[in-house]
């Protein structure tokens with residue numbers, strides 16, 4: 001077991017680089033070792049038996065734990081301000097492992113209106129098959145949660161900012177209400193990352209991440225993370241993950257994410273700075289009808305964004321004149337910006353939620369859940385912002401919305 005350097009008073013960037021690893025425990029190796037092993041050998045049969053009974057610490061099998069994953073788990077737990085973490089094979093693996101652990105037939109999950117497409121599908125079409133009720137509530141007004149909470153509510157779940165329309169949820173206000181009613185609060189912190197928002201410090205119980213995005217940061221892996229208190233994390237690991245989803249992270253991916261975290265602060269600073277510049281430019285363009293970016297004064301929840309987020313992130317959603325076709329045409333005129341789903345990569349990515357990430361909703365559901373058919377989503381990358389603008393701005397429709405109408 002490693003002997004972590006004491007850096008409890010260090011800043012975010014320093015902990016992201018050092019926390020939980022002392023090179024002197026690994027022959028002085030500056031870079032932590034990669035333990036590419038599926039299983040672990042027991043010194044004696046009795047010791048193996050004791051580990052299975054939970055009477056002796058140690059590694060058994062890499063679907064349960066692995067030293068390379070342990071380091072990443074310690075590090076993300078530290079950055080999110082939690083006691084423990086779990087590394088999964090995908091963000092969906094994290095979300096499903098958490099929900100399968102704490103829910104049973106007859107229970108209710110209350111979720112915000114807008115969710116990432118596959119999370120929505122898992123709840124709407126997956127959990128509902130097993131006698132679990134999914135209730136959507138507009139959490140932008142916490143009063144709505146007070147009215148809906150009941151004895152069956154076990155989980156309150158939301159994203160902030162939400163994928164794809166950037167809605168924010170007041171984590172502290174919602175957590176207070178949910179916990180008073182005896183429910184666990186689960187926050188998908190993929191968009192904000194622990195650099196910008198730390199839901200556990202604001203009262204949430206569990207944080208889930210698609211580590212595929214900003215945490216990995218380089219678009220070369222699919223992975224997920226869960227952070228929370230020790231007791232919950234042991235249950236999620238041993239119930240929802242080990243026996244139900246089996247969604248453990250591969251050691252190689254854990255190594256890449258641990259590497260990615262070292263530059264998270266630097267990368268996020270650039271993502272945020274670039275996105276602010278692009279959002280301002282988009283807002284002034286004659287054929288852009290609406291820009292959804294928490295850093296804009298025109299953003300409906302700008303005050304909450306200033307209160308809850310250290311900076312405004314790298315994601316922008318917008319609508320152009322000409323609706324859906326106007327958006328599709330804009331995407332097809334781009335050169336450097338890549339037409340691709342996913343987000344948080346070095347490359348600027350653009351996608352159309354209604355036909356891509358949120359095609360798991362019916363058109364009626366999209367309308368009800370605040371995802372317009374013409375919405376375009378931009379994940380602003382790390383390129384020079386002038387180059388992003390040089391590609392994006394000429395691709396926008398030339399007509400004003402008034403002329404188009």
Ligand code: 3LM
Nearest residue numbers: 090091092116163190210212223341342357
């Ligand atoms: C996307 N999102 O392009 P994985 N939570 C959030 C997410 O955005 C995602 C997940 C969980 C996208 C993926 S769409 C086919 C591509 C807020 C993923 C799920 O299982 O690691 O993909 O995470 O919006």
